[in-house]
Amino acid sequence: MSSTADDHVTFSDLSRHPKEVAERATRLGRVRVTHRDAVDFYLTAADRQDLRDESLSAASRLFLALLKHDRSARTLMLAMPDVFPWVRHLSEQEAKEFTVELAEVLSDAAELDADPAVRETLAGWRATARIKADPAAYRAAQVPTEGDFGEVDFGV
Structure with a gap:
């Protein structure tokens, strides 16, 4: 909106x-x-929110049904770059993992009111794509580290 x-x-x-x-x-x-x-x-208005909840539930159930009938997630994976252009920086296996994880957390959001998991999943995978988009930064990110680096910003 x-x-x-x-x-x-x-x-x-x-x-x-x-x-x-x-x-x-x-x-x-x-x-x-x-x-x-x-x-x-x-x-x-409560009826409007109920409609939004029903829409999210229907969409998440559709995605999970597609995954159930196509374990390779091919149908959803074909659409992912249109929705999330940064997915092109992920490997094929990572893109599949992202697709499955997103469908699962959308289901959790719809069925369990676990909305923050969607934002966290998107932020995590976007951060992975961002770092992989820069080969030098990606190599640097693979160097072992020690210590606590503080709070993570999940801004999507």
């Missing part, structure tokens, strides 16, 4: 004008509520 000024309200607006904000959320489908001291959140 693209973002426009109409689909953003402040937490103060929500507090002062809850009925108007709820009507706007109903009309637009959802509104993003910004809060300067906390994370933003969305105000969404």
Whole structure:
């Protein structure tokens, strides 16, 4: 969903004008509520969120069924570069592993509300492709290291 000024309200607006904000959320489908001291959140009609959940569940079940009937994941692997252009930097085996893992975490997100796993999977495989896209960086990354390098940024 693209973002426009109409689909953003402040937490103060929500507090002062809850009925108007709820009507706007109903009309637009959802509104993003910004809060300067906390994370933003969305105000969404429950039936709309239920439809989104059903869509994710149907898509994940379709992907898993394709993998069940085609263990090589050929059908999905053919589509992967269109969706994730960076997959071309992965080996054929890595691309297959990514495809299977993504289908599995999408299923977990749909069935178990395990949404962060999707972002982590995408970030991890994208990072692998990024490092492999630069041969010098890839060689350097293969040198053994020691110690703790801190928190990992999963920005996708």
